[in-house]
Amino acid sequence: MTFRENVSLAGHSNYKIGGPARYFCEPNNTEEVIEVVKWARSKRLPIFILGGGTNILFSEKGFAGLVLKPNLRGLLRAGTTLQSGAGVSMAELLDFAAGNDLEGLEWAGGLPGTLGGAIRGNAGCFGGEIKDRVTEVTSLDISGRTSRVVTRENPACRFEYRNSIFKRRDGKEIILGAKFALRPGDKEAIRKAVEEKIRYRRERHPMDYPNIGSMFKNVPLNKVPVARRTELSHVVKTDPFPVVPTAYLIAQTELRGVSCGGAMISPKHPNFIVNVLNAEPAHVRALVALAKKEVKKKFSVALEEEVIIF
Ligand SMILES: Cc1cc2nc3c(=O)[nH]c(=O)nc-3n(C[C@H](O)[C@H](O)[C@H](O)COP(=O)(O)OP(=O)(O)OC[C@H]3O[C@@H](n4cnc5c(N)ncnc54)[C@H](O)[C@@H]3O)c2cc1C
Missing domain, CATH: 3.30.43.10 (Uridine Diphospho-n-acetylenolpyruvylglucosamine Reductase, domain 2)
Incomplete structure (x- = not known):
């Protein structure tokens, strides 16, 4: 090694x-x-x-x-069960499922990253979440003096919105792989559904520059002060509970396109901070702080980071 x-x-x-x-x-x-x-x-x-x-x-x-970085890359199919290593990218996983005429993961079209990262954060979009099809997750518990392989069925993974037992036990467990229960489907229809999601993302996300997705979580409606809810009611969406999109809040503070060094609040999607030109971590952190401050000032809403900031 x-x-x-x-x-x-x-x-x-x-x-x-x-x-x-x-x-x-x-x-x-x-x-x-x-x-x-x-x-x-x-x-x-x-x-x-x-x-x-x-x-x-x-x-x-x-x-x-x-x-x-676990480079665990096995992909297997047994009937409608799909088994994948944690190091497999979501793109490879979707391609394998489609190639085997298995449907149920199309919502994840264009979701970047590996299966391990997606399970830890119960990644989701377009009304789907990784938890929907997972039957079993295998991990390595490294919290004790000797490491121990643990296999949990779905309920024991305690999946919640962008959360799981693996996130709660951050750093104590290494996800090794998972099994999914999928349905028989049609290869072409599955690929088409995945492509649609990828196209949707390309149109709305600032993919021309390096980024790490949405910087902040959308704001649950119950965390918006009652006095501000009526004026924001027209943008509320279900995600999977009622939320106010953070991109809208940041856009209203007129921070679209504001830069610090090589980092910029994306004019295309203001919940993204893009690396336009050799941005340094401090540039991004400054824009994170600025967005939080301005949204707090304008809407009395506290933004919470969705990304991991070292
Ligand atoms: C353009 C873009 C769009 C995005 N859209 C979405 C979206 O629609 N929905 C969504 O939910 N997310 C989205 N994201 C965020 C991100 O892609 C997901 O959170 C993804 O699941 C992270 O996976 P990763 O492998 O890159 O994890 P990393 O970024 O490498 O790590 C994230 C966390 O997971 C942990 N981790 C990674 N692998 C393992 C493992 N094997 N065992 C234990 N812990 C592990 C890391 O320690 C870290 O804490 C988007 C990101 C980008 C850049």
Whole structure:
């Protein structure tokens, strides 16, 4: 197994931003993951688990420990059950499902990142969530002195809106893989449904620049002060409960297109902060703080980050 040193995390982040990882390793199977964890523990190094890096802003300091990127890539089909390793990208997973005439994951068309990241955050869009089709998740519990493989059925994963037991136990479990119960479908119809979602995203998201998706969660209506709800009622959507889209709130503060260094609040979708030109982590953090301040001032609403900021 190769442990690389001082690896730039910018190269492993969709944002193309971030300092170095002291150590970086990509184990290829469960045994290797266990070995890597043991190695880090013996050196008393903190571990950060990395998927596709599509939801993380790394700091300029990087990570002073071991970044462990599980390269678990198995994909299997048995009847209508699909089994996937955590390191498989959502795009590969959807392609495999379509190629096997299995439907049920089309909502995830264009969802970036790996299966591991999607399970941890119960990723969702277009009315679907990863939890809808998952029957079982296997993980490695690394919280004790020795690592332990755990298999949980769906209810035990305690999936909620953008949450799961794996997120609640952040850093204590490495997701290894999952099984899905899908339905027989038609290859062409499945691919078409996936393509539609990808096209929808391309039209609305600022994909010309590196980004990490929506910076803030949409605001649950019950967190909007009662006095402001009527004026915002025309933008409320179900996601899957009533929310006010954060993109709308930021747009009303007239921060669209505002830049700090190489980072910019996207004029196309103001809940995205894009890396226009060699942005530094501090530039993004400054825009995050500015958006929070202005939305608070205008709507008395506290924005909450959706992304992970180091
Ligand atoms: C353009 C764009 C659009 C997006 N649209 C959506 C959307 O519609 N819906 C949505 O929900 N999200 C969306 N996202 C956010 C992001 O893609 C998802 O959250 C994705 O599931 C993250 O997966 P990842 O592999 O990139 O995780 P990473 O960004 O690498 O990591 C995210 C978190 O997951 C943890 N993690 C990753 N792999 C594992 C593992 N194997 N075991 C344990 N923990 C792990 C990491 O430690 C980290 O805490 C979007 C992002 C972008 C850039």
